Amino acid sequence: MEELHYLAGGLVEVFHPHNLLMLTAGLLIGMAVSIMPGLGLVMGVVLALPFTYNMAIEPSVILLTAIYFSGTYGGCFTAILYRIPGEPMDVPLLWDGYAMCKRGEAAKALGWALIAALFAGLVSSTVMVALAVPTSEMALKFSSQDYFAAIFFGLTTVVALAGKSLVDSLISLCVGMLVATVGVDGMYATERFSFGIPLLKDGIDLVVVLVGMYGLGEVFSRLGQDLTLHKDKSAESKATTQFPSLREIVALKTTFARSTIIGTGLGIIPGAGATITSFISYGIEKQYGQHGARLGTGLPEGVVAPQIGSTASVAAHMIPLLTLGIPGSAATAVILAAFLLHGVQPGPLLFTEPGSKLMVYTVFASMFASVIGMCLMGLFWIRVVVKVLMLPQGVLSVIVVLFCLVGAFAHRNNMSDVWLIVLFGILGYLFDKFRFPISPMVLGAVLGPVGENAFMRTMIATGNDWTIFFRQPICGTLMFGAIIALLFPFARNLMRR
Amino acid sequence: MRLSAARINKKTAIYLVVLAAALFLFHAAENFEFEQVGNRIGPNAWPLMILALLVVVAGYGVLKSVIERRPGVLAHEQTAEEEAFLRPSEIHPHFVWLGMAATVGYLVAMPIIGFFLSTILFSGILIYVSQYRNIVHIAVLSVLFPVAFLLLFMRIVYVALPIGIEPFARVSLMVMSLIGVR
Numbered sequence: 001m002e003e004l005h006y007l008a009g010g011l012v013e014v015f016h017p018h019n020l021l022m023l024t025a026g027l028l029i030g031m032a033v034s035i036m037p038g039l040g041l042v043m044g045v046v047l048a049l050p051f052t053y054n055m056a057i058e059p060s061v062i063l064l065t066a067i068y069f070s071g072t073y074g075g076c077f078t079a080i081l082y083r084i085p086g087e088p089m090d091v092p093l094l095w096d097g098y099a100m101c102k103r104g105e106a107a108k109a110l111g112w113a114l115i116a117a118l119f120a121g122l123v124s125s126t127v128m129v130a131l132a133v134p135t136s137e138m139a140l141k142f143s144s145q146d147y148f149a150a151i152f153f154g155l156t157t158v159v160a161l162a163g164k165s166l167v168d169s170l171i172s173l174c175v176g177m178l179v180a181t182v183g184v185d186g187m188y189a190t191e192r193f194s195f196g197i198p199l200l201k202d203g204i205d206l207v208v209v210l211v212g213m214y215g216l217g218e219v220f221s222r223l224g225q226d227l228t229l230h231k232d233k234s235a236e237s238k239a240t241t242q243f244p245s246l247r248e249i250v251a252l253k254t255t256f257a258r259s260t261i262i263g264t265g266l267g268i269i270p271g272a273g274a275t276i277t278s279f280i281s282y283g284i285e286k287q288y289g290q291h292g293a294r295l296g297t298g299l300p301e302g303v304v305a306p307q308i309g310s311t312a313s314v315a316a317h318m319i320p321l322l323t324l325g326i327p328g329s330a331a332t333a334v335i336l337a338a339f340l341l342h343g344v345q346p347g348p349l350l351f352t353e354p355g356s357k358l359m360v361y362t363v364f365a366s367m368f369a370s371v372i373g374m375c376l377m378g379l380f381w382i383r384v385v386v387k388v389l390m391l392p393q394g395v396l397s398v399i400v401v402l403f404c405l406v407g408a409f410a411h412r413n414n415m416s417d418v419w420l421i422v423l424f425g426i427l428g429y430l431f432d433k434f435r436f437p438i439s440p441m442v443l444g445a446v447l448g449p450v451g452e453n454a455f456m457r458t459m460i461a462t463g464n465d466w467t468i469f470f471r472q473p474i475c476g477t478l479m480f481g482a483i484i485a486l487l488f489p490f491a492r493n494l495m496r497r
Numbered sequence: 498m499r500l501s502a503a504r505i506n507k508k509t510a511i512y513l514v515v516l517a518a519a520l521f522l523f524h525a526a527e528n529f530e531f532e533q534v535g536n537r538i539g540p541n542a543w544p545l546m547i548l549a550l551l552v553v554v555a556g557y558g559v560l561k562s563v564i565e566r567r568p569g570v571l572a573h574e575q576t577a578e579e580e581a582f583l584r585p586s587e588i589h590p591h592f593v594w595l596g597m598a599a600t601v602g603y604l605v606a607m608p609i610i611g612f613f614l615s616t617i618l619f620s621g622i623l624i625y626v627s628q629y630r631n632i633v634h635i636a637v638l639s640v641l642f643p644v645a646f647l648l649l650f651m652r653i654v655y656v657a658l659p660i661g662i663e664p665f666a667r668v669s670l671m672v673m674s675l676i677g678v679r
Contacts, residue, residue, distance in 0.1 A: 170554045192526070395627075398627075
């Protein structure tokens with residue numbers, strides 16, 4: 001009951017004018033960036049981060065989570081109407097969505113996507129609220145070795161799920177963790193990997209890594225690609241929504257339930273981003289769905305499953321972030337950065353103080369409001385929002401680069417940060433060019449210092465006894481899970497052969 | 498979709514570069530200067546663990562890419578259409594390098610000629626490099642972007658953007674006074 005009381009208080013906070021403005025702005029930005037190929041929700045969250053420096057923590061997180069939520073929904077419009085996936089997660093949507101559009105059922109496909117996003121968002125947000133307190137209570141009992149094991153588990157699942165090559169994912173992860181070690185170490189005050197370069201002595205700011213790798217790196221990659229969008233002009237007139245009947249929705253109840261379980265369940269595991277949950281939901285539907293064999297020919301199940309998979313993962317990702325301080329995806333890594341920039345460390349302690357608890361529940365309440373808000377926007381404003389596709393890619397590139405560079409400069413009024421962003425932008429481009437996944441690198445940079453801290457404390461407390469990680473129930477279970485996660489890609493490859 | 502032999506060779510070279518860098522950093526980490534406290538592990542323990550893993554993984558990557566060089570081994574089941582959507586191929590690598598050079602030039606020029614003038618030049622070049630060819634639009638947008646960013650960051654976010662050195666600083670100050678930035 002106490003949780004409902006805080007949730008109601010949070011809802012009141014959400015409707016404060018400033019918070020509501022940030023929520024609306026976030027929903028619009030999320031829709032716009034997910035529609036434009038080459039942007040994407042992670043970049044949207046990254047680009048919005050510098051604007052949160054002067055804000056209070058609540059509107060900052062509301063803005064970023066609203067971008068994250070609506071970013072999983074906006075792309076359905078261009079995927080269904082123009083066969084242009086704004087994000088990789090929208091690719092499964094176009095297989096059936098565009099087929100429905102070609103049959104003259106575009107409005108119906110958009111209606112299914114809306115219902116799926118609404119259902120997934122509300123159910124997964126409810127699950128998030130229900131699991132938050134028990135998870136945080138469990139996390140309060142964590143010792144430093146349990147905490148290290150939880151981070152180790154998170155890092156291994158990120159590696160296992162991030163890309164096709166385990167080798168490339170591990171290299172990416174190691175690079176990220178090494179980047180985080182640059183500068184003066186907090187325990188011994190020793191300079192590490194600075195090589196006497198003043199630029200590196202202060203360490204590398206997380207924002208620099210995020211903005212460089214996701215923002216600038218993506219723009220550099222796009223410069224070399226064919227930037228012409230071949231869109232069907234007549235499709236714009238089809239940008240209306242027709243809701244399915246209740247009977248049609250009930251007929252797809254298994255798809256709704258299955259995809260919500262997949263999206264929410266996988267979303268809690270660090271590493272399974274919205275793209276992975278979208279593809280897996282579609283794949284499972286194809287394999288086990290009643291009409292699985294006909295998926296791809298324009299069935300509502302093909303729209304519902306991936307849309308639920310991606311939207312449901314958002315609220316699920318917030319559970320490890322808010323209760324353990326472990327981000328499960330690139331976007332939650334940026335949201336963690338926003339918390340840290342405001343001097344707030346997400347974790348179980350947030351649930352112990354009434355003030356911080358209200359802040360957390362304001363974020364929770366904003367997620368319910370985001371889900372409803374994004375669906376209303378999708379219903380009424382989508383004709384306006386899809387106009388962003390008219391923006392030439394060249395113009396968009398300049399806007400993104402200027403936001404990246406000026407936004408990073410604004411962080412500390414320091415040109416060194418801007419130079420580092422360009423370096424990480426080039427690194428991001430090279431990662432993309434040579435097919436190294438970026439998310440393990442970014443999550444390595446985020447989780448590396450936390451992991452190191454927990455590891456060092458454990459080693460000091462136990463006199464360098466590393467077997468402690470395997471001898472106690474919580475950390476032992478988590479380490480076992482980590483080993484399973486590392487073996488998973490090998491098992492998957494063996495099964496394919 | 499099969500990865501070409503050239504790509505695999507490139508990949509081998511990348512793994513070799515990573516391996517060499519990891520070995521160099523491992524050596525650097527072994528020589529960190531710190532005061533040892535009893536038998537406590539030092540500040541180099543964590544980086545050494547990461548670097549040891551990196552050496553093993555990169556070494557494995559080199560071996561794997563050499564052994565699996567025969568065609569088809571690295572093929573995966575993703576469809577060509579899916580791959581094209583997820584990772585469009587690079588067809589203008591020279592534009593990428595031009596874009597990077599323009600960005601580096603922008604950072605060099607900004608403290609000298611100021612944010613306003615350097616952004617005009619940079620925006621024009623980057624829009625052109627991004628394959629947009631309407632010169633009138635480029636000219637108009639190149640002026641609009643720095644004005645919009647000056648307004649946004651100096652009037653709303655209160656960030657002091659570089660004004661450059663004399664005589665360029667005078668231009669920056671004039672523009673700032675025109676748009677109401679003090």
